[in-house]
Amino acid sequence: MAAGLTFEQLQKKYLGIFLALLVLTALTVGVSFFHFGDVGNIIIGILIAVTKAALVAMIFMHLQFDKAWLRYFVIVPVFFFLAIVFALTVLEKF
């Protein structure tokens, strides 16, 4: 699959991502036991989730090795999601 990588290197990469995901899970659970103000926990939780998601999408789902335009299948819907959430949050203030 991954251009320029041997199967052995690819397996090592997958294992590394797996360990990183476990560490990030432990981190996000650990952090949740502390309180960081009104939105602190939300921001930390989302940042860690986005990091984990990026690792899964880029490596496990091969976006790093595949044609770059495949990434728009993620970017476009996420953009619309953020636009809608932003609009709803702003509208609520009025």
Added chain:
Amino acid sequence: MSTVAAPQHERFATGIYHGKLGMWVFIASEIMFFSGFIGAFIVLRNLHLEMFAESAHELNKVLGTINTAVLISSSLTMALSHVAIEQGNQQKFRLYLSLTFLCGIGFLIIKTIEYSAKFSHGIFPETNVFYASYYIMTGFHAAHVIGGMIPMAWFLFRSMGKGFPQNEHHKIETLGLYWHFVDLVWIFLFPTLYLIF
């Protein structure tokens, strides 16, 4: 040391195996599907801050964490099973795909334990809007896990006997894309429901 071939498919005008392209189109629609729930969750949360925090604290963080680890492990074994079939290693392919399937079962068992604990405490979707969101999001996610396990069982069945055809390894990659996406949804649901309150 065999080098992995670059992902070139001259048969296809797009340069990508069409099953895989179709899966990405489907995943794009799935992102929007789950976005709807998460968007609704955000709006409802802003309307009922205290109730959401109270209800979220009743969820079992330990089981949620274990399930996260189970799904991450299943993603690893799924990815490894694709590497195995690309190399034509039937034994490893069967082993890793079976492990992925077992992780799926494990996830569903733990989810069932969580649900029945909530039911026995009289907590149902109609209890409040937090639990309505909780049940609909985790319920649809669990349905997606089952949906992934059906083709997985089929591929496992086909790998018996003569083995799964090596030249069909793209089917495993495509199934993997879906499976990793289901993992990805959980990566967002877990902090949203269990952790950030």
